Amino acid sequence: MQPSLARRVASRGLWRQKPFIQPLTQNYICNDCLRKSRRIGPTTIGARYLHQSITPHPSIDPLQQIPPSVAFSSTEKHDDALLRSIFDSPDAYKSFSSSTPKPRTGLFQNRFLTTPKGFIVFANSCLKKARRVVDRVSRATSQEDHIRIIKDLDRLSDLLCRVLDLSDFIRNTHPDPNFVRAADRAFQSVYEYMNILNTTTDLYTALKAAMFNPTVVEHWDEVSRSVGRTLLADFEKSGINLPDKSKRRFVTLSNEISQLGRDFVNAASTANPYITFTKDKLDGMQPWTIASLSRITASGIVYLPVRGPVGHHALQTVKNGNVRREIWEAQQKAPREQIVLLENLLKKRAELARLVGRESHSAVTLVDKMARSPEAVTTFLHSMLSHTRPFANKEVAAITAQKSKSNPSDPTVYAFEKDYYLHKVVEEQKSRLGDPDISSYFSLGTVMQGLSRLFTRLYGIRLVPRETAPGEIWNDDVRRLDVISDTEGHIAVVYCDLFQREGKNPNPAHFTVRCSRAIDEEEILEEKLEEGESDGMATARNKDGVLYQLPTIALICDFSTPPGSSTPLLGFGEVTTLFHEMGHAIHSIVGRTRFHEVAGTRCPTDFAEFPSILMEHFARSPEVLSLFARHYRTDAPLPQELLQKRVQMGKLMENSETYQQVLLALLDQELHSPLALESSFDSTQVYRNLNRQHGLFPLMQGEEGGSWQGYFTHLFGYGGLYYSYMLDKAIADKVWKEVFAGDPVSRDAGERYKEEVLRWGGSRDPWKCIGRLLGREDLVEDAEGRMEEVGRWGAEVAVAV
Template sequence: MYRVVPHSAWSTLCTRCWRKQQQQLLLLLQKRHLAAAAVESPKLGAAAASAFNPALHSAPGAGWEDKTLRDIFDNPSIWRDFSAKSHNPTAQHTGLFQNKDLTSAAGFKAYADRTLQKAKRQVDKILNAYTPDELVRVVRDLDRLSDLLCRVIDMSDFVRATHPDRKIVVAAHEAYTVMYEYMNVLNTTTGLYDALKRALDNPEVVAKFSDEERAVATILYKDFEKSGINLPAGARRKFVELSNEIAELGPQFINEMAPETHFLTFDSARLRGMDPMVVRELTKRGKVTIPTIGMAANHAIRSVEDEEVRKEIYIAGHTSSARQIGVLEELLKRRAELAVLVGRETYAEVALTDKMASSPEAVTKFLNALADANRPAAQTELDGLALLKKQSGQSLPLQPWDKDLYTARMMHAIRSRRRGSDILSSYFSLGTVMQGLSRLFNRLYGVRLVPRETLPGETWNDDVRRLDVIDETDGHIAVVYCDLFERAGKNPNPAHFTLRCSRQISDEEYLAEALEGAREDDGMASVRRPDGTLYQLPTIALICDFARGNPALLNFREVQTLFHEMGHALHSMLGRTALHNVAGTRCATDWAELPSVLMEHFARAPEVLGLFARHHQTDEPLPMQLVAERLQQEELMQAMETRTQILLSLLDQRYHSGLPLQRGFDSTAVYHEVEGRYGLLPAARGTSWQGFFGHLFGYGATYYAYLFDRAIAAKIWKDVFEQDPLRRDSGERYKEEVLRWGGARSGWRSYSICVLVV
């Protein structure tokens, strides 16, 4: 059965808007299950009661939750006190994310097996749908089937990439593999496709579909056809085989990135310009050994005066291992083979059929136009760096390994005439930024972030903070786990993960599960809305890699990064659709980046910064002139940064063309071809940086989305928010016309309505 959170509020929340017969049955079932739970696990009942958070019921803007939100991120001692109960060695452990199965590595197999059995029952139900009443439920049944699979796949994918316990990582990977393979089998199961087609071919049935159900039906129908559902049986088996290989190669490509040369050794005298303290830490037996990727290498590239040293470090840091290049080329080849198998010429064609840009030709046209428009400004920026190099006494033309050094010098010269950027970070403790995000969301959308103590075993690390998202009218609407501090072995890349999407659970579904004795509830958060509808809450994880401190202070780029990732989370929070397949970020890839890119505009707005940015010691408000100066510095090399994104987007398109199927395909040659055509600096021969381009897996043929959504976000910011970024009616307009739809409505339609509505 589905649990309602907070558990103690069940009896008052579940009775609204129910028919009398259902109400009596639910109360009877509730008493039976609560009584059984009390007998089986009295300690767990006590833990659930102790986890009840009074802040969930406080008025919006209450001082306790606002102050606590800042304190638990800024003050280690307050965090220790706040999270004390989660460290109680005698308390019974809940599972990860309060999933009752995930209390140990073995639990992943149990969770996958239990879900697999439910999925098979769901498949049987769909396959046997023939009457109009049965066909009306086919779309929701398929959506529920998808949700069952994704609960395991999405969560396991996150855990295997994040959890510090190797046993749990292996178990999560095995659960992921089993469920992913089953999903690929279902994608090529003709009976499921036939059931959907029966529903769509029946006008009486289609007339009863909601708008969301029509949208999901269209998505599922296209997905079946993209999966080669109309192919002969042998070809469908080949599709599953290729899909499974791609699913294995992708994580391998991401997790095994490595340079061909791991370390370089120099005499210390050749590292003039580099911080002596850093040099000393890297010195052993009179020689300085520098890792070719990472912070030390980046510091050397930005500071060492000897051009030959910088060249060696640059080339080594941009040359992937032969093994990594082999994995990438195999991945690209398998994708190209899959595209041909389903009747497409290229994988980009497959990937873009349901995107806003719609075709590889449209994407390439967009990128080429952007490249032409960007060239003059980018060239002007490079000319400035070339002049700086010449003024420093260097006669050679500007090279790729020069750019970071002379950019750093230009920035230093500007900062020396103004107050340093380190002053700016004094106004951005992590706690105040989180506080600011909550205040901003409350002003615009009527939602706030409330700290909640975790139960023992609920998180994968003691650093992880749980925030409950509370809506002023709907109450509890989402759970966010924040893992924001650096630690050894942690992936440094900032990211947002939706571990479980929003989805409405119908009364009929709930009652059927309860009467059958099927324990559908996995223990994670669900709640009844004021209108009586039951929803599973979206569960989100935010990952960053901020340096620790007391408090941790963020530089301005890190503030923008946190706003960006929270933009994705906002989409998951407010895209609370009834169907899983279109919830939150489950939309076209070139629409999914819009909320995150738009949040970067908020991070730069003085009105928004004024909500929270205060000196961590004096509590003085942030002088906005500091921000203006920092933004001016950012703009100095903005055109070159955009140029790099254009180059990578075009490389992504080339890699997902027909090239990987040609004899002698060489990804390095293609990389240098694109670099030579669109880059403005001489190519660094011998490099193979494409092996470090991790987005090639997750964003295959859709990396352009960042640039695409940057243009859309700029227009929405200008037309909706720029004049007053804190206006509630503007926030409501954006929430109602963009965020709440998730992927249930065309991005073009949402965009046009949002910017045109007055």
Template sequence: MLKLLRRQPWTCRRCLLQQQRALANRRLYYNTNATAGIPHNVQDYTVAGNEAAKRNDDNTLRMIFDSQPFWREFSQRKSGSSAGLLQNQYLTSPEGFLKLASVSLQKCQEIMARVLEVSTLEGFRRLAKDLDRLSDLLCRVIDVADFIRSNHPNPVIQDAATQAYAIMFEYMNVLNTETRLNDLLKRALADPEVTSHWSREEKITAEMLVRDFAKSGIHLPMEKKKRFVELWNSISAVGFQFQNGMESKINHLSFSKDKLRGMDPMLLDRMRRFTSVRIPIDGTMPNLALKSVHDEEARKEIYLASRKASNAQIRRLTRLLELRAELAQLTGYQSYAHMTLSDKMARSPEAVNKFLLALNSNNRQNTEKEIAKLDALKLEDYAKLGQGKPPFSPWDHAYYVEKYAARHDVSRKSRAISQFRSFFSLGTVMQGLSRLFTRLYGVRLVPKETPPGETWNPDVRRLDVVDESNNHLAVIYCDLFSRPGKNPNPTHFTLRCSRAISPEEVSEAALSSDIHPNDGMATGIKPGTNTLYQLPTIALICDFTTPSPNSSEPSLLSKHSVQTLFHEMGHAIHSVLARTDLQTISGTRCATDFVELPSVIMESFATAPEVLSLYARHWQTNQPLPEDMIQTMRLNHENYENIQGAMDNEAQIMMALLDQAYHDSSPLNLGFDTTQIFHTLYPKHATIADPVNSQTTWQGYFGHLFNYGASYYSYLFDRAIASKLWSNTFQDGKLATDREAGERFKNEVLRWGGGRDGWECVAGVLGDNHPANANGKLAEGGEDAMMEVGLWGLGQSRSEM
């Protein structure tokens, strides 16, 4: 399919870029060598080349996030007429969205007409680039419009963006059913006289498009195509109902107050109804009760009730799985899992299961150790009662984790822990990210003033990414503060991708003084070439506390929030450094079970002592984070890992195994029963599981089955790889700021986007001498490689400070 959005759904899924205007009158002028693709005035960063300017940029970066008065002054420096939203020359008014869509649609139709008439060898050799250009024209409208309609506060602009989105989305769907495009691509791929002249990127792009055409049922006869569309629409509708229809089978449970000893008495009084206390099953109350109620029988009753979804919800899930299985069968796949995994690193459900079972085996010894520690606490309780201890059960876990933490959690005993946030203001963390990127990759974040209308909200900060030679690499718009109506989910959007702009496009733009080859958005010359590129333009969305305008205290971040910001910046730096010629494979548009690797690695950087020394400073005194606080963080995390890290890992592994079990071909079998599968799988692989006769139906609460059908394993997979690379390449943090290690990771992983198989990236960064690379096994991928990654384990997990 031509619209390739290869991104991680819960955090990173979108794409945009921007170019500098040449003159104040908003006209572009080109030098006499127009075919070289070089505008006279590419943004000049030479002033940033001296050390004084770099220090000023570093200080400004902190101040624009930490000081409201400074930000107000900084944000008002650039005046004049609007350059357009995101500096897009069309988006100076709501009507501009329809103009952008109209112009882009016309260009798409011209390319489409030319492609469908191709008959010469030269025409076939241009095919991959032509289709990438076609995809780019779709994406430059769809991605921006999709982002703006969800994030702009003005309803008029939201509506205009929605209309532009609908126009291009409809045309994209037409292209995705155009059998002639699929036939031309297949013909080109089969001709050595064509492929021998293609770059690696062109060949990979063509192969991706053919795979996506196959998944869209392009080869089906008309009647089956009609059924294909019906199935997709039904899957979307039923999936939405499943995700948003979670409800418990039982609304509440009633207990005497004595049975709930351990819970807050004032809370119990608020829930009291006559002589009993009613515990609602929906919401957070069951979790609170499971952590605090002393009576095991009460905990058991609450636990089992909270794991029973309504019958209607289970029917929705069953229907969703049946529809997906039929869709896969219709398009010639053995199962929905086979269909989904065909373009992933995993390649097959058999390989995913090998990975998950190896990972579970690696994790099992630690889960048993954790349960043994908790079971010892349970033994103490029953010994005090003079009773024999029953086996450790699922409803015991949260209660005894809480009890263990009360004894051993350093953070609960340390007064200093309350001061941690004071060393992590948003400005110092952004400063730390820039310093880290400079040390690892030779790039930094430079605050940039914006003219009126460039951003969708006055709180948005623009950062330009600049390398050591002062080349402009990318634009990042940071929308990091909470506000009413804003989506609170942290997300990375790539609004326009890296792409080489052809000399023909530059010549076309030169013929009209009103047209910029990148719609006015950021461009730059690739070092060592005369090629003009559209630069990645990225938006980062977070929901950090907005500083009070009457207070000097900045937004202070928890450890979790720091890691979240590092995670999202991991996606951003992937988009920035993957400078590809074709946008189809740019940045995060790689295999979805590989896309989280850079961001998971970044979470480890966030709290490595070597990195903390770069940025953790008290917001008032500027004193560095004291060593005793660093040790407190480390001990607190170790305690978490020792008592629930492995069980948390196992919970994720079991969900991934269940996801695979649900997406095989069994939903088409008579008597398919999701509850039976759940109760067969968990006792076989989990350390503790719901009793088989309990009739729990927890699968009805597994909402990710909709968005991540057959690919829930992906985050675990990237965590396992990240753990290995953190250990090998960065030596568990000892080389966390080492340029050689950073360049290795950049050159083997980040710079490729989707232009290199993920297995080759992993093998390349580990090096030829690593045992996993023996006989090229890892680089080839497959089931053995997946199992190898499972045996690496998951390393450390994230935890809240």
């Protein structure tokens, strides 16, 4: 938590997105992280390419057949074919990007960022403008001053975030260390200024005066009032009204929590990073996986890494049960110093909550979220547990049946055996279904083409390739797409960094580098934006003539190309990943609110994943896949029977995975409860008690259980909000079933979803968005019962599965 405005910008900026945390392949892992885990095999490219014959990619007909239901113009047909070509063929992209010479520009076309030194110039330019805004708000006295205060504070937030968000993205992504260092300095200078702002109450006093003046409020529309309430609540939640001594304590605690959190994430490790075995003890593992390990002695001693994909692979395949148990127990044990870090973090969060008059950190975090309170979250999670357990038990029974084949005298599957017998169930299913590999039908270009075609049908917008200028992108692999609406023209810019390369963070992510915001004529005159005084990033006028800064988005993935080919082919899980991240992007694209503060994904954290999870349903829909899923060499459509087999395989253990996620969310709630301030607080006992009470797989007699919470790093990034993914999944499942399942490419359904949900960004109560979309006004009114009902929605899907 950060004080006041600093916290506001952080929570509404890049940190709102999924944190860059290396996925764990331990005990319980969220479905999203499982999907992001890198494959293992003889190379980082993955085993699915080993036996695939490769032929060169054919040339693409620019007027290839477009699926029916949309009449594309010749220009649109060309753009549609070009989209596939530039992602499938490096040569095609090179030809396209070099066709028209362009003058050099800066990163994202920001005119300041042509060199590393430009970051400080850019930061100072924004800080100079920010100080003018702060001065004007602090001196506000007249009614006219107070009427414009929401707009001024939103502009202030935008000025700071445009440096912080862009700089933080570059310092985590750019390959040039000079740019990384410069971006970090720019970030720190703006962050320090925010801390200075939070030592004075001038902004809060001015905002409060405006909010409590009925004459002023009458001049504001619904969105302005919503932004005002949110800003005021954030100031108050961050201790702005505390006595000076308590306020200083608040700032100290906030800084300590930030440092403890970073240390906790960075130090995440098992007590023993390696276990040594002789090769014969690892019988069952793939030989090339063992051979790929960096530490094997001449005498044949293997240093097996406990964490990561290799350790997980060992749990799945090693025949020796004692070896598997030793690996599993090592995976469960965090170093004592890591537990101390975690418990210090939890206690200081709890102390900070008490300082601002709340019972717990979770209570502070949830006050402005969909759930509203820890009690509501617990109600939802226990509803999910009770409704999901019967279906999870059925899946566990399949694993138990697998063990009973080899050990009928003790068919109980213990926790350390789960991965081994589940792997056998998966292998049997692959044998029965033919292990369908459908990646040849999903070249990256066809998937991008399919996303554009889907968005055209649902929302009347399409993705159009755009040449980049020298200096605009941070790597030659990055492709720029302009988002074009059939009613409003140019509405967004998306930079796609999707290809695997050495040194790149492999975790998929969506970044809003800059948010949408309306720029009024007064600001245009003041800043001389149309005369070259702006930073140079994309702007456009909407159909009403209002000038908007366009949302600028970066999508990061880590897709590889098969050996001997230039065409990247995606596994079905990778297709789902891309759809998921594009779900965040479409929220940013369509949610072009007048205010930066509530644009796109700047909504409550427990609503932010809903659009992206809903997009996963589209990725599995035969009607949607028929828009684009064609063999990359023959152009033959994806056979439906292959798709059905692949989807069926993906549903294996779906309910038990959901159940385990609910347990992790309960752990998150308990660790961020008032328990953290008790002298007897022991996070390990909390973790073990939850597993004993609700776990699907028992421990063997004499086992105490582990301390896995010590490297459950999401505890820092989410901090009382880990339930969000489950809540949004239940909502997305319900919306898919009631709005889209009958006709997933319906323009009527797409427009309804766009108008009731996407276009609002964070400016409307999410319960109102969902209630209006589903025709359920009672969801807005029934604060007590709605969380429990959403818990039941997950069970409806389980029944369908």
